Structure formats: structure tokens, C-alpha cells
Amino acid sequence: MPNGRNLSEVAVSSSPIQVEVVSPEGIIWQGEAVGVTVRNVEGSLGILIDHEPLLTVLAPGAAEIIVEDGRREVIAVAGGFMSVFENRLSILTDHAVMGHEISVDEARRGFAKMADMIEKGDYTDEDEHLYNQYLAQIRAGEKYAELHHLS
Template sequence: MAEPLQVEVVSADEVVWSGQGTLIIARTVDGDMGIMPGHAPVLAVLAPGGVEIVTPDASREVVAVDGGFLSVAQGRVSILSEYARMADEISVDQAERELADAQARLDAGEDTEEVRQHVMRASAQVRAAHKVR
């Protein structure tokens, strides 16, 4: 069996998760992508959502990201996102309220970069939180 991948999830201000993974599942702008040891090098643009990481002991970690990049090269997976948060730290109810509020602002015509970013982050949190519940 191939050596596990070294995985690192980095937000704009911190390393959110770092460790080994045997399977990484991430949603890209082109669709879902699964990464296993031995995967060919790739660079992909992430869509907002939850990145799943299966560790060598078969536990599963889920990280909410609001987009960003996924890079695979030489047994390493780097996930870089302006916003990243562990899904088990997210309250589903709060994330759903934030998404509804942000969507209401957008629907009311407040179409600014800040509001669109808020919708993406809240949407990512909801998706990721539901993956761990």
C-alpha cells in the first residue's frame, strides 16, 4: 500500500488542519475530486463546501472552505482558502441563519462583494456541518 498523503489545510491566517490522509474528497468548480496516494499532480480551483479527509486510522475530518485552491504534488495535498474552519466547530442552526440573512440581503439588491462572500462562506459552513452530523 502506498504511503499516506501529507495534507495541509491553510486559511488566510492559520493552518486549520495538518496530518496524513488516505483519501481526500473536495468539490472543485469542475465537480467532485477524489485524491488517493499516488495521485498525479494536479492544481484545481475549489468551490465552496466541505473538504473531507480520511485519515490512516479511518477517521474522517471535514473542513469548510469558501473556495480557494487544491494542489497535489509529490505525496502532498495543499488546500488553500481565504476561509477554512473545521466542520465540527460549526453550529448548523447558526450557519443556516447566517446563510438566510446573507441571501436575503442579496435578494434585496445588496449585491456587493462583501455580501456575495458572506453567502459563499455561510453556504460552505452549512454544507460542511451537514457532512459531520
């Protein structure tokens, strides 16, 4: 029923985006947001209210969620997927860490080690996965630090 749908779309157009970040270990973050920025395989990508339906492959990096009062949540997301549909946005990843839980120094050390192994060509899928996790943590950790020095 196209008419019915249009009406309901008008009615909900000003409501915030329902965001859900899920990993196999559970829901990492859930709430309402006015905007979300993620990094996908093609670059940085911003999602605002009433974005068109989208399904995209994410690259390791920070997902920045702008909550209604202007607060920003930063979450490290090591790849995965994001789907957007009718103001519902879900990020699906096998590894996610909240910004305040990240230790950038630790991530850098881990990253350097993994980068070394990968450069030598002597690595497993597991190592590559860790590499992505550290990369996401560094990116998110830096963003988190930047936000919190400013405020």
C-alpha cells in the first residue's frame, strides 16, 4: 500500500534514528541518534535521519553516533555491515569496543606487531583479524580523545 506508507513516513520523518550496534557477544550500544558517521569500504559515510535504505560493508574504523543532545558516542568497529532502513540503523560486526574502553597505546603496540607480521607475509586469518581490530581501535581511540579534549 504505497499511500499508507507515504503517510507513515511523513509522520515519522522528524523522529530520531534507532541505532543498534550488535556483535555475537551481545548488543554493544543501543539508542536514538540524529546522525551516524561510519567508515565503509569506499570512505567516510554520514547517515542522517530519513536516509535511503542502505546496506554496506564497513571498513575497520570508528563509528561516531551523534545523540540527540549533541553528545557523541565513539565505537571502534572492526569491519562488518551496516544496514539502514526506515530510520533503523544497525551495525553488525564481530568486534566492537566503546570509545572510553579503548587504550590507544595498547592498540598501537598490537597494531605495530601485526603490521610487521603482515608485511613479512607470515600471518593467519586470525592475525589479519587482530590487525583490523587494532586499526579500528586506534582510529576510534584517537577520535574519542580528540572529542574529549575539545569539550
